[in-house]
Amino acid sequence: GENVEQHPSTLSVQEGDSAVIKCTYSDSASNYFPWYKQELGKGPQLIIDIRSNVGEKKDQRIAVTLNKTAKHFSLHITETQPEDSAVYFCAATYSGGGADGLTFGKGTHLIIQP
Amino acid sequence: ETGVTQSPTHLIKTRGQQVTLRCSSQSGHNTVSWYQQALGQGPQFIFQYYREEENGRGNFPPRFSGLQFPNYSSELNVNALELDDSALYLCASSAQETQYFGPGTRLLVL
Numbered sequence: 582g583e584n585v586e587q588h589p590s591t592l593s594v595q596e597g598d599s600a601v602i603k604c605t606y607s608d609s610a611s612n613y614f615p616w617y618k619q620e621l622g623k624g625p626q627l628i629i630d631i632r633s634n635v636g637e638k639k640d641q642r643i644a645v646t647l648n649k650t651a652k653h654f655s656l657h658i659t660e661t662q663p664e665d666s667a668v669y670f671c672a673a674t675y676s677g678g679g680a681d682g683l684t685f686g687k688g689t690h691l692i693i694q695p
Numbered sequence: 696e697t698g699v700t701q702s703p704t705h706l707i708k709t710r711g712q713q714v715t716l717r718c719s720s721q722s723g724h725n726t727v728s729w730y731q732q733a734l735g736q737g738p739q740f741i742f743q744y745y746r747e748e749e750n751g752r753g754n755f756p757p758r759f760s761g762l763q764f765p766n767y768s769s770e771l772n773v774n775a776l777e778l779d780d781s782a783l784y785l786c787a788s789s790a791q792e793t794q795y796f797g798p799g800t801r802l803l804v805l
Contacts, residue, residue: 582754587737613792624785624796625738626697670737676792682728682751683794685737 583608585673587686595694600661602689604671605653613676614647614654615683619668628669629656632676658691666693697721699788699797707803708776716771716800720788727769728794729761732783744769776804 584607594600606614612633617625631638631645631654638645642661647654654673658665668690672683698721708714720727726745730738740753744763758774767788773780781804787794 585737615793617796622798624697624699624798627793627795630793672737674792681792682740682743682753683730683738684740687737688735 583611583673583675583684585671585684585686587671587689589689590687591690591692593692593694594661596661596663598661600656600658600665600691602656602669602671602691603653604655604673604686605651606673606684607652608673608675609649609652610675611673613674613681614645615672616645616656617670617672617685619670619688625670661691661693663693663695666691697788697795697797699786699795701784701786701797701800703800704798705801705803707805709805710776710778712776712804713772713774714776714802716773716784716786716802718769718771718786718788718797720767720769720786721795724788724790724795725767726789727763727767728787728789729769729771730785730787730796731755731780732785732799734782738785741771778804780804 615630619625644657671686674681700719728743729741732738742752763769783799785799787796
């Protein structure tokens with residue numbers, strides 16, 4: 582089955598700086614890679630996703646890159662703000678062949694220092 | 696807000712008991728997935744229901760079972776509760792591959 586590794590487990594950055602979170606996956610059949618933000622006491626909130634036919638996707642301050650050959654993908658947050666503080670999860674799945682349960686990384690606790 | 700709701704928000708049970716958790720999916724979504732999230736971990740896939748049929752399952756024992764109803768709402772049932780079942784239980788609804796999560800039910804087994 583799929584295995585997703587996520588690094589770092591904790592990331593502390595100064596407000597206004599950029600943050601980068603990296604994930605690797607094991608199953609070359611995986612073709613859908615979402616990122617979720619989870620605040621304390623809440624469910625995961627989808628912030629961006631990318632499919633395997635695309636190498637990069639951007640939405641305002643958030644971008645995701647995918648390297649299929651190396652089987653890794655990354656989340657980039659620019660101009661970080663205090664409200665970006667949360668736990669971020671990457672996930673991977675094969676979409677299109679029946680049940681597409683997501684396999685998640687262990688999460689990155691992002692701390693934005695004022 | 697995703698439009699996915701779950702009930703109850705919190706629940707305390709004792710070992711050996713049974714529990715039923717409920718999920719209402721977002722309008723227009725015919726697929727519901729359930730996940731277990733232990734403290735400090737990422738969610739783990741339990742199973743997925745599509746049009747009232749289970750169509751995929753993660754590495755969870757048969758005492759975890761579910762139902763999906765004609766209105767696409769869903770239930771997760773856990774029998775013979777164990778201490779390790781203490782976790783946040785999340786449901787996610789989807790129409791295609793994008794999954795939208797509810798706020799979760801926090802279950803504590805004593």
